[in-house]
Amino acid sequence: MPETAISDSRALLERSPDEREALDIGDDEVLDALFSVIERGDQEEKVLSDCTLPALNLDFRTVESDNNHPVVFRNCTFEGAVSAVDADVTVPISFENCDIGGLELPGARFEFDLELSDSTVSGDVDAFEARFDDQFDVTGSTFTGPVTLQEAHFGNDADFERASFEESVSFETASFSGASNELGDNASFEEATFEGEVDFRQAAFTYADFADVSVAGRVGFEETTFTGDVAFTRATFQSEADFDEVDFGGDVDFESVTFEGTAVFRGAEFEGGARSLEEDATFSQAVFDDELNARDAHFRDGLFDGITVNGPATFEGIRFDGDASFEAATFADEVDFDEARFDGDVSFEQVSFDGVAIFRGAEFRGADNHLEEDASFDGATFEARAGFEDAVFSSGSFVDTRFAAETDFRGAKFDRAVFHVVPITNESYVDFTRAIIKDGEIRQPEGGWVRYDLTNASVGSVSLSATTESDHRQLLDYFRFCNTEFNEFDGYDFDFSAHTDYLDRNDWSLHEFDENFADVTFALPMTPENVERTYLKAKTAASSAGQMKAAGEFRVRRQQFARKKYVGIARDGTTDLVTRAKNASRAVENAFLGITCGHGMRLGRIVAVFALFPLFPAVLYAFGGSAFATTIPPLSGAPGLFSPEGLSILYRNIHFSYITFLTIGYGYIGPEGAAARAMAGMEVYVNVILSGLVLYCLIKRSEI
Structure with a gap:
């Protein structure tokens, strides 16, 4: 086309709508002029500034050019929508600081860059199944109507930085392939603002950046896949944020994110990249103002240091293949780690559990490094009941841990346990009923006492001590031994000889325990039968360990309670006469041996x-x-x-x-x-x- 024709087309496009109307220039003529510029214009001629154009219809067309110079609309106004339904656009297009009445792009294909920076789209945006093979950039643009990018494909980097969406947005099943392997280069929503709901369900990302994003409505990432790294640093989610069954194939960063509504990570997979712990899955300093649900989530390594959860927190069935850290976290409401599994080291040091804390059936397997790091609750505070029923520990450390109420370790198993618990109230009580503690130590604090219930428990090489030397006089009074096993583990026998002074002073009484400190129901009452069985097991264990002094004294105590048992049966009117007579005879025989020779020990x-x-x-x-x-x-x-x-x-x-x-x-x-x-x-x-x-x-x- 002659150069004068291109100039005439540009002159027509630069006329105002009133001027075109006065010259009886219709929209079709305007569009023909635009296409002539697109197809034949040089680099400068393709830059249109301050133009007011009618709706742009590219439907079902192939938009091409004699050269690869981009078509630039700068400070232009489109009185209607830009439509490219099923169009094939083979020329780069850029809208800079433009006002557009809408975007209709279903099925369109853009083989080169599409840029829409600092512009305003006042109508609906529909890009269902659109393909953007090269750069897609809407940096700083405002979308006042609903935006639909369902099943859209972004073959290169997609940039939504500082974009503002005033209505709902859907990226459902969209794919963001990207070309770079650096975080933030493939799909960037940094500082974007969403006033309505956002849907990323089943979308596919490589590397993505949502740092400082703000979402007022519900956001859904259900079953979304991130094969590379993704960052949500300092993002704000004002309503529900649903990451249900998301697959994070690389590192993910939620550091300092604020979740004002419910946060859901149920069944999410955090596979982590090939870098350090802090970058695998980071939630440090995140704030959850409402419920947090991470049930059945799967992590490699996870960092939750300093998080605040003001609503209920559910980590039921969660799994960490590597290390996890919740140091200095705050749980203001109930937190549930029911059947959680920690295959590496885990730290709950300095955590505040203000509500009920549940670790029922959790497994703390630990890694092959320092013992103290396997599962540490050092310095943690439990303001309400804590439940570790049937939990499994390779080693558990509770140094300077504060318990305000009952702490339930019924049926828990420890290869090693360290308890230096600090009581908050007089009702601080640790229930080890049916627990198994192979090795470790339990130390009573200075200036306060914690009661430990070892009913039906198995205690191995466990050291019992008090911080203050003078408190050893009362030490065993705060341990309830009832039907307790003392030598279940080969080479890990309980050392009664360490408590000889106390036992000598208290007539070798092992069963005395203050049971009136709180409303507690014990698994077994201190009946003569149960106490006799307790001393029998203590005698057997002491004898097996070569602690014959203790074995002999426990034998005496056992016989004393056996006599009480015989007397009780003899007095029981519901028992048959022969049985009562036999037990009366046993009681007399027992009493005679006790009076005369102390059952062989006197x-x-x-x-x-x-x-x-x-x-x-x-x-x-x-x-x-x-x-x-x-x-x-x-x-x-x-x-x-x-x-x-x-x-x-x-x-x-x-x-x-x-x-x-x-x-x-x-x-x-x-x-x-x-x-x-x-x-x-x-x-x-x-x-x-x-x-x-x-x-x-x-x-x-x-x-x-």
Whole structure:
């Protein structure tokens, strides 16, 4: 086309609508002039500034040019929509600071750049199934109507930085391929503002940047895929943000993000890139003003340091293949880590749990590095009930952890546990019912006590201590041992010898516990049967560990409660008579052994009984009258007990009693009264019994 024709076309386009109307120039002529410029214009001729144009219809057309110079609309106004339905645009197009009545681009294909910077689109935008093979840039533009980019394809970088969307926006199943491998270059929404709902469901991204984005309406990323890195740093979501089942194939950054509505990451996959922990999945300093739901999410490494969750938080079934950190986080409401799994190290240090904290069935497996780092709750504060029922720890550290109420570790398992708990109230209580603690230490704090319930628990090489040395006098009073196992693990036996001073001082009482400190229901009551079983297990464990002193003393305590058990059965009117009689007999036998020799542990007592018993019959012989008379003259015939004759008679009766008791009678003294003859036979019988008990004590003592 001659140069003058291009000039004429540009002159026509630059006329105002009133001028064109006065010259009777219609919209079709304007569009023909525009197409002539697009197809034949040089670089300068394709730059149109301050033009007012009618609606631009490119539907079903192939828009091409003799050269690759971009068509630039600068400060132009389009009185209607720009429409390119199923069009094939093979020339770069740029709208700079323009006003456009709308964009109708379903099925369109733009083979080169499409730029819409700092412009305003006042009508609807529809780019359903549109293809943008090269750069797509709407930086700083404002869209006042709904925007639909469903199933759109962005083959190169897509830039929505500082764009403003006043109505709903849909990127459902859109794909952002990108050409660069740097974060923020492929799809960038940095500082974009969305006043309505945003839909990214099932969209596909490589690298994306949503830093400082602001979304007033609901945003949905359900089943969206990010194969590269993505950043949401400092973004603000004023309504629900749904990342349900999103797949983050690279690193993801939610640092300092504010979620004012519900945040959902249910079933999301955080695979992480090939860099450090902090970049795999970062939520540091994020604020969740409403509910946080990350149920069944899967992380490699996760960083949640300093997050604040003001609503309920659900991490049920969450899994971390690597390390996780929640240091200095705040959970103002209930938090649920039910059946969570931490295969690496996890830190909850300095975390504030203001509501109920649930870790039921959670697994803290730990990594192959320092013990203290496997699962650390050091310095954490639990203001309400905490539940770790059936949790599994390779090692768990609770140093300077503060518990205000009941903390439930029922059925929990520890290869190693360190508890230096600080009580907040007098009702601080740690329930280890049915728990298994193979190794570790439990230390009572200075100036306060924490009660530990070890009912039905298995305790291995666990050190019990108090921060203040003088508090060791009361230490075991705050541990409830009831049917507790002490030697379940080979090489990890409980060391009773470390508490010998306490046990000696308290008559080797292991079962005393203050049960009236709070409204607590214990798994087993302290009945004689349960207490007896407790001392039996303690005796067996102490004996197995070679702690014979403790084993012997626990044996005595066990027999004492066995006697109470027998007496209880004997008194039970609902039990059959034979059973009651048997248990009454056992109680008598038990009492006899306890009184005479302390069940084999009181050698001095049985020696004293053996030495002094003959004095009792001697008194009867001397003062019992004719029934207890011997061949010695009666004491009644003497002038008085303290006379030489009376003392002689008393001495001779004592002598008779001892030689009878020892079965070495010489025959010159014998019993004459019926009671004396019976008593003499009784003495021989008692001698046999007491001699056996002395031998029994000597054997038991030799084992200590």
